[in-house]
Amino acid sequence: MGSLAIKNIGMVMTGDIQGPVIDGPVSILIENGKIKAIGKEGMDAERSIDAKGMTVCPGFIDSHSHPVFGDFTPRQNQLNFIDSSLHGGVTSMISAGEVHLPGRPTDPKGTKALALLAQRSFAKLRPAGVKVYGGALILEKGLVEADFKELAEDGVWLVGEIGLGSVKAANEAKEMVKWAKKYGMKVLMHVGGTSVPGSSTVTCDDVLIAQPTVACHLNGGPTSIPIPEAIRVIEKTDCAIEIVHCGNPLSAFEIGRFMKNNNLLGRLIIGNDAPSGTGVIPLGIWRMVNYISALCGIPAEAAVCLATGNTKKAFGLSHGIVRVDDDADLQIIDAPMGSAGNDAKAAIECGDIPGIAMVLIDGVVKTQVSRNTPPPVRKTVAG
Ligand SMILES: [Zn+2]
Structure with missing residues (x-):
């Protein structure tokens, strides 16, 4: 893989809440799939992309997805939802549990086998190029500490939403959360009312007892x-x-406003929770970023962090911030045609989904003008 320079960037939204903006004009040099340099001066590379003054931000990490296998969801019998999400700026997805597998096994051996198989499958296959972190163990009664140790040694590092399996009581979950964390796993916990038949209601007190990630x-x-x-x-x-x-x-708005007012935005992350009963939502992450920015009065560059750098930090990923040595998972975005905003920042802050001009994963162009967002005002030029 050769070198690539993205030149003439009007603004970089870094994804890092500690320093969310680099003002342009700026260039990014990519080598071997990683960001090699970010700077004002021209960068020599084998190939170049002229960003025409548009904005670059990290590709989104969807912190809450429910894949099963490949680019198909049995929940809505729909193909290519991951490819559609790529056209919504998503370059990676974290599984919150492969709960939609038809006939999902609920015994300890079966739930372990599913987690291991999904982890292995998505480690080998990137649908549409998107990095899917699959294999989120669903907690079922009968799992013991040795199971967590074995799975962690085999590469399973996620525990799917507590509340989806038969382990529902917080006290029962608490012990398993301890085992999971002991072996380095990240633990997700469903919070709120019962989602679909078969899952359960999880209260604030349940979260306080279980202490998930x-x-x-x-x-x-x-x-x-x-x-x-x-x-x-x-x-x-x-x-x-x-x-x-x-x-x-309404709850998202209240939570966003509370965290902004209390200087807690560094802990807030955005997921889609799709595919689900609500459907497949290719623009779900951008919609949430816009919504939180526009309605809670959060600058666009900070709102972008909630689906990029914050999620990177929560899960320990190698991408999510535009900085040297991170994977070059990037979006080039602009005001959508007809927006009241004249650049991506102004468009987002007035609640418009920006136009995606390009998405790159590991420095490789995965799509040019998105088929799902409104078209960007400007277009990139390859050189
Ligand atoms: Zn849930």
Whole structure:
């Protein structure tokens, strides 16, 4: 893989909440799939892309996806939802549990086998180039500490949403969370009302007892807990706090505003929670970024961090921030045609989904003008 320079960038939204903007004009040099340099001066590379003054931000990490195998969801009998999400700026997805597998096994051996198989399968296959972190163990009664040790040694590092399997009582989950964390696994916990038949309601007190890594969809998946309870979860734990597209929009707004006002945006992450009963939502992450930016008065560059750098930090990933040595998973974005905003930042802050001009994963162009967003005003030029 050769070198590539993206030149004439008008603004970089870095994804890092500690320093979310680099003003242009700026160039990014990519070598061997990684960001090699970011700077003002011209960069020599084998190939170049003229960004024409547009904005570059990291590709989105969807913190809450429910894949099964390949680019097919049995939940809505739909093909190519991951490819559609790529056209919504998503370059990686974290599984919150392969819960939609038809006939999903619920015994300890079966649930372990599913986690291992999904991890192995998505490690080998990147649908549409998207990095899918699959194999999120669904907690079932009968799992013992040795199971967590064995799975962690085999490369499984996620525990799917607690509440999806037969382990529902917080006290029972608490012990398994300890085992999972002991072996380095990241633990997700469903928060809120029962999502679909077979899952369960998880309250604020359940989260306080279980102490997962991520309090999933604190704005409901899709039914939210009352706002004072959600605020207790934020105040009484150090979990990453997730809000999702397929949740309660009023709760998302209240949670976003509370975290902004209390300087806690570094803990907030955005997921889609799709495929789900709500459907397949290719623009779900961008919609949440816009929504949180426009309605909570959060600058666009900070809102972008909620689906990029914050998620990188919560899960320990090698991408999500535009900085040297991160994977070159990037979006080139602009104001959509007809927007009241004249660049991506202004468009996002007035609630418009930006136009995606290009998406790269590991420095490789995966799509040019998105088929799902409105078209960007400007277009890139390859050289
Ligand atoms: Zn859930």
